[in-house]
Amino acid sequence: MRNRMIAGNWKMNKTYTEGVVLAQGLAKELADGTGDVDVVVCPPTVDLKGVAEVIKQEGAPFSLGAQNVYWEESGAFTGETAPGMLTNIGATYCIIGHSERRGYFGESDEDINKKAKALMAHDIVPISCCGEPLEVREDGKHVEFVVDQIKKDTEGLEISDPSKYVVAYEPIWAIGTGKTATADDAQEVCGAIRKTLAEIFGQETADGIRVLYGGSAKPENVAGFLEKEDVDGALVGGASLKADSFAAMVKAAM
Ligand code: PGA
16 A cells, blocks of 8 residues: 655765766666665755756666755745755655754754645655654653654645655664664654554545654664554665665665
8 A cells, every 4th residue: 555665865975976876876776676665865955966867867766855945936045945946857755854954954843844835835745754862762752752743744734645745753863873773663653653644634644654764774674664564664874875785775675
């Protein structure tokens, strides 16, 4: 019912030239296709066009995603990227609400909600991130913390096609640290996310929304997460920067 998804978040890594090489390598690794698995690659903004060209030239079986967007259509917003600019170069996904953007750039749930609405108006699929910091996990309040984020981030959204809205649960203490949540930790929160989505949008819609796990996901551990009922894939940082490791994760999901 839900196609699995493996999404790569390159973060601020890879120049334009390096990004093209990585995308070409990935196209080669995945030349035999990805079955029912939806694969998304999210390079830095300046690399997007180059990766779009590789996808077109090689007929590569992955989609293009951005890492950030602004909600206005155009205007005096120095340094920002409008949703229409992303569609124009072929991006069909966009990560929003990543903990690094929340933490380092002060992005609020209200901003994330506006970004989701702007993206959906342009038929770009948001990959909306949520997740708790270590102290909240240690206090045992992680489920209520994430449920609160989900409620705020989805406020007023209309989801007519549940395959076009994706949530990524990324416990902050597990991102880039090598410390992974266990598959049971991921299931506990991903299950609570789906329950919350069902309360907001109805069960049928919630059953169609992909909920990904992210945080030190790698070829060796991804299968364990995917076995869980409410974990539909992975948002991958570090392990997406090498074509062979990212492709291995896609293959593990097939
Ligand atoms: P990581 O990053 O896989 O390097 O932990 C995941 C993410 O932040 O999306």
